[in-house]
Every structure is written in C-alpha cells, then in structure tokens.
Amino acid sequence: MRTRLAALGAAAALLLAACGNAGEENKNPIDNEVDKDAASKFEAGTPMADLAKAGKVKIGVKFDQPGLGFKRAGEDTPSGFDVEIGKILAAKLGISADNVQWVETISDNREPFLQKGTVDFVVASYSITDERREVVGQAGPYYVTGQQILVKKGSDIKSVDDVKGKQVCSVTGSTSLKQIEAKGAKGRGFETYSQCRDQVLDGAVEAMTTDGSILLGYAAENPDELEVVGEPFSEERYGVGYNKDEAELCDFIVDTLTEAEEDGTWAKAFKATLGKSGVKTPTPPEMDPCP
Ligand code: GLU
Secondary structure: OHHHHHHHHHHHHHHHHHOOOHHHHOOOOOOOOOOOOHHHHOOOOOHHHHHHHHOOEEEEEOOEEOOOEEOOOOOOOOEOHHHHHHHHHHHHOOOOHHHEEEEEOOHHHHHHHHHHOOOOEEOOOOEOOHHHHHHOEEEEEEEEEOEEEEEEOOOOOOOHHHOOOOEEEEEOOOHHHHHHHOOOOEEEEEOOHHHHHHHHHHOOOOEEEEEHHHHHHHHHHOOOOEEEEOOOOOOEEEEEEEOOOOOHHHHHHHHHHHHHHHOOHHHHHHHHOHHHHOOOOOOOOOOOOOO
16 A cells, blocks of 8 residues: 555656646547447346437536546536546447536535436546445446645645644545544535635635545646645545446446456546646556446
C-alpha cells in the first residue's frame, strides 16, 4: 500500500507540473467501434439485451471534474476518463456515443439514481465500498487513486498530518468527508467539488480534500493559486455502478472493461484524458470477481 500510494503521489506531482488547463487538455475523445450486432448477442430478457434493443443508455457522470467527467457551459457532451469508460460500455451494447444520454450525478445522488433507474450506469469517480455494495452493484475497479489535500499556495497545511482542528471541505456522500473527519479535521460538506474549491479560493476554509485524480484537475486549472500537498492517504478503487437487481450487468461490465484493458482501448482512453497532462499510463487494476 505504501509504495502504491507513493507512486500515486509522484504521478500527482507530475500531473500538476505538466497540466496547463485540464478542461481543455481533455477534449480528445476516442472513437470506439460500436458493435452493430450487439442486440442479437445478449440473451433475451437480460438488461444488456434490453439496452441494446433500445439503442440508448443513460450514464451518470460528474460534470465538474476536469480529466474525469467535465462539461463546460455551452458544450453538448462531457469529456474525461470516466466518460470514455462509459463510451466503451455503450459501444459494446451497440450504442454510439451520440445515443448516450449523459446525466449529471453528484456524489450524494449516485445510489438513488441507480436505485430509481434515473441512470443505467454510474461512472463518476465512484469508489467501491462495502457499504455502497449493500445497496447498489459496483463492478471494477477500473482505476485506483488516493485521497489528498488541496490548499491555497503557501498554506501552513503541508499534508494530512496538519489538518487536526482545521476546517476542510469536501462533498456530502463521499468517502473523502468521512475519512478527513477521522483524521481530526472539522469537515464541511458541500454538494459539489467545484463549490468546495471556491471556498478554498475565497479563504472561507483552509483546505479541500478528495481523490488526487480530482484535486489535480482543479490545481491544474489554477496553478498560480492552488496546490496539492502530501502523499495519498487512502486507496480509492473506482467502480461502475449499476442497479443491484440487474446482477447480470456485473459480468458484462467486467468482461467489457477487461477486454478494453487487454486490447489497449483502456490505455488509449487514459492517454486521451487524464494522461494528456503527462501522467504515465498506469497498469490497469485487476477487477474484483462478480458476486
Ligand atoms: N471517490 C470518492 C467517492 O466515491 C470521492 C470522490 C467522489 O465523491 O466522487 O466518494
């Protein structure tokens, strides 16, 4: 764990150094080959057959996380690594990117959106946890990152060891808020990470915390004022969320993403998004077996 976290930290520093404007850098979606015969390949009655037959899918992604899921005002579609993962799944169902309905999810509504069918999949920096797996399905991990701290440049906070008693913001419904409170900080929960980032810029709170992959995008957008400090202090394993009642989706997601890892599509997606900023493409993580 230590070495892995140190490696994540190094990748983080590199991303920060190399990234000018993450939102712009990430506008290079890959073109997935859409499986035109998909509808006939899935057993009738399965959720995959239903989606393939419908020819459209609703995927929940973040809209304000550069590099992962990001949509600028006025743009039609979001971009980022999570978005590319969503497109890989859609293509396997015979659905082109144009027929994906991208639905904005925030951390706190990911479980209800899956339970109510507001979305078919959630691909939104969604850490796999035992607690979440009680209520929704989570297949993966397809990416691993770790929690870090974002501060205004020159802050006294240099790492997680300095947060005791300090106001640190994050997002309600995230693993990050709970984990920083466990480190002794006074957690302040907001709806989105961009709101939390604005609090740091205003000086209303001393630091912000969440996954390194998210914080680096914000730091890269504002390198004169913001920086990521300290090593990662958790392991966040990103999974694809699905409705637990549609258990067949787990094997579909794992098989599709494993194939993408093996044939280079995963690496291509990474390079076109998070990797644009100079981070070396990591070895894809091994996925959990389905329940
Ligand atoms: N990956 C963490 C989580 O799923 C933090 C990032 C987020 O809120 O999306 O809670």
